[in-house]
Amino acid sequence: MTLRNIRLGALVVAIGSLAVGIVMTLTEDHHEKAEITIGEHTTRTAGGLTFNIDTIISTLVAGALVLLLGFLARRALTKDADDHVPTKLQLIWEAIVGQVNKQVEDNLGKVHPYAAPLAISLFFFILFCNWLEILPTELNHDTHLLPAPTADTNLTYALALVTIVSVWVYGIRTKGAKGYFKHFFEPFPVMFPLNLLEELIKPVTLALRLFGNIFAGGIMLALITLMPIYILWAPNLLWKGFDAAIGVIQAFIFALLTVLYFAMAGAGHGDDHGGHGDEVADLDDHVGDDEAASAERTPVPAS
């Protein structure tokens, strides 16, 4: 199909939808505009806990997609050992894995066997969760089959918790409990409340940044659907394209910040990082020494 054909097709679709829209608005009664509600989920309650079913379903879908692609890539690269030509899927995975590994190596001094897979998993999972928003699965205003699960704080809180606990554990393992908690009192003991606050705010900002961006994307889509149907498709198309980019950027930011928090926890206070080359180098050496021992204790084996 040539570019000319695509243009022609787009033009036909545009004119057609415009005509249909005009006819529909002229013939139908003006029904009441649905009110945009936020934080509304289909819920089930079990054992005293409320579960957002739609979020859970879309989480499962996103997770299943990531796993499917991951295992397809794994099959592609373990299938034929003699053939060095990688498949496209494999190349995508390798590009992401390579980038994250490089980030982790730059910031942590080596490809950490826990931090790197965590950042990779976060990136892919968040990316697919965000992109579910683009699928037009909202049957009517009350039934959205696959809302972006990242537009639910439950998911983002969970991811942030995993991240921050991993960072704390990494920091304590790298510098020892004493060394790790000492940095709360640096550069002056007076700074302790601020340092503590910073450490506690980190996961909250991680979670709410992601949630806010994707949630706002959903609200934008809802606002766009309030427009007359003959004009609706244009901003909808534009916004979904933009939303896809936001989805990538937010996934990237979450993964990158995870790596940076690991680096901060390993190298002392954030302000010191990169400031004094010698100190960082020393710490990096120290990290390298400790990792040999701690790698065995990491919950996820490196290979």
Add this chain to the structure above:
Amino acid sequence: MALPAILTQLTLAAEEGEKETSNFLIPNGTFFVELGAFALLFYLLARYVIPPINKAMEARQDAIRAEFEEVEAAKQQASSAEEEYKTQLADARKEANRLREGAREEGAQIVAELREQGEAEKARIVESAHAQIAAERQQALASLRAEVGSLATTLAGRIVGESLEDDERSARVVDRFLSDLESFEVAKAQDGVG
């Protein structure tokens, strides 16, 4: 006692409306599901997907590195072979030059030797020719002397009618004639020169 009551009340309240609007910043039970889901995803990816990808990437990098090393080695081998070829060529040229030079010298020597030999041969031949000529001349002179004398005396005897059979006298006459002849020839030669 109070807690179960509250819980059942909450449950009832939740069941009353399927769609329930709550504060979206407060997590609920979904949180744990999400935690478990992500933990499972993370475990599966980190255990089964990412290590083989890393391994494949490293393997490919190693393969490419090895290939480049091979190429480098081949290049070096080729250049060393070229070097060797060049030195061999130069050696061969030198050898050829040396051989040519030797051959030329040898040729020159042979020519010189032959020339010398030829010279000697020539000299010998000339010498022997000279000697032969001298001998023949001597012989001719002797025979001439003997025959000319007798002829001349016979001739003169016939002319004067007097026998000149006296050997002593005839010999004297012939000798004088011959020496006159010689001196005449010498004078003629000197005149020619003069």
